[in-house]
Amino acid sequence: MSRVYNFSAGPAVLPEEVLKEAAAEMLDYNGTGMSVMEMSHRSKAFEEIINSAEQDLRDLMNIPDNYKVLFMQGGASQQFAMIPMNFMKNRVADYIITGQWAKKAAKEAEKYGKVNRIASSEDQTFSYIPDCSDLPVSEDADYVYICENNTIYGTKFKELPNTKGKTLIADVSSCFLSEPVDVEKYGMIYGGVQKNIGPAGVVIAIIREDLITEDVLEGTPTMLTYKTHADAKSLYNTPPAYGIYICGKVFKWLKAQGGLAAIKEKNEKKAKVLYDFLDQSKMFKGTVVKKDRSLMNVPFVTGDADLDAKFVKEAKEAGLENLKGHRSVGGMRASIYNAMPYEGVVALVEFMKKFEEENA
Numbered sequence: 001m002s003r004v005y006n007f008s009a010g011p012a013v014l015p016e017e018v019l020k021e022a023a024a025e026m027l028d029y030n031g032t033g034m035s036v037m038e039m040s041h042r043s044k045a046f047e048e049i050i051n052s053a054e055q056d057l058r059d060l061m062n063i064p065d066n067y068k069v070l071f072m073q074g075g076a077s078q079q080f081a082m083i084p085m086n087f088m089k090n091r092v093a094d095y096i097i098t099g100q101w102a103k104k105a106a107k108e109a110e111k112y113g114k115v116n117r118i119a120s121s122e123d124q125t126f127s128y129i130p131d132c133s134d135l136p137v138s139e140d141a142d143y144v145y146i147c148e149n150n151t152i153y154g155t156k157f158k159e160l161p162n163t164k165g166k167t168l169i170a171d172v173s174s175c176f177l178s179e180p181v182d183v184e185k186y187g188m189i190y191g192g193v194q195k196n197i198g199p200a201g202v203v204i205a206i207i208r209e210d211l212i213t214e215d216v217l218e219g220t221p222t223m224l225t226y227k228t229h230a231d232a233k234s235l236y237n238t239p240p241a242y243g244i245y246i247c248g249k250v251f252k253w254l255k256a257q258g259g260l261a262a263i264k265e266k267n268e269k270k271a272k273v274l275y276d277f278l279d280q281s282k283m284f285k286g287t288v289v290k291k292d293r294s295l296m297n298v299p300f301v302t303g304d305a306d307l308d309a310k311f312v313k314e315a316k317e318a319g320l321e322n323l324k325g326h327r328s329v330g331g332m333r334a335s336i337y338n339a340m341p342y343e344g345v346v347a348l349v350e351f352m353k354k355f356e357e358e359n360a
């Protein structure tokens, strides 16, 4: 067996310890004589799994008691519709457009009400985060929406926008659990887990209790109403049980790593190795304004599409996989999520040095 260094943006690398544990428990989970895939979601064993997953997440993020934690399906994209359906009481919302995911969310919300795009960085191919200290927040906005870490473009909000008292909703799919957060600054934090936490098929939403009501837009399906999932403790119907089990293992792994402050330090150390190299390289160039650089997704280019393609191909041959950039940016992108070891980033930089020498 040989594992590669997998720089995929998602689904992405998971901690090897977690995969090994899951493999060991595949045929017989904790003396039940069956796999977690095969057991009732109403069983005692699964109840234990989902309850401890929630508790471990609460511990990691220091989630206050007045926030609900929901495990749902449909990916992050399903939330693009659920958010307006559940929260657009005035049928007005403000969106900050920092990439494709925020753009898609805004477009979906437009089906339900008026969407004001109060800031955007599209003029520079989303290579920066706009100044959000004094935006024209709409007086009747039901919420202000951001995508906190832009997976495709490699930017991250280092400071949250000044929402002027409006509820902040953030898509954190690609920075989930990468550093400590102050949950109270948000009305809702959510993300698909396949970037930094677990297998595709699970989306986690952390929502302030008072926002979860029966007062949703007319015609909202039961399954798309947050209250359904909150009241049923994420067990209204069969949840993505195996995915939740893996997420739970990753939460325990993160706790064992020292929690989010410790993981942030590791992520900063990893990202620094790559950014420091990019800043002195004559061949490779980072595409993002320095102050807005993501710790998780690092896009870079050579400026020559043929050379980019050669790099991606030779990197793959060297065991460094999934480095091709998103089609809208071109070049390369290294996603260096929590589970990417430091050694993986060092191996990438060593390979880039060698490639630069050989192709100068």
Ligand SMILES: *Cc1c(COP(=O)(O)O)cnc(C)c1O
Binding pocket: 010, 074, 075, 076, 077, 078, 101, 147, 149, 150, 151, 171, 172, 173, 174, 192, 195
């Ligand atoms: C990947 C991604 C999405 C889409 O996730 P799906 O689970 O495929 O719907 C949305 N937002 C961000 C920031 C992402 O990285």
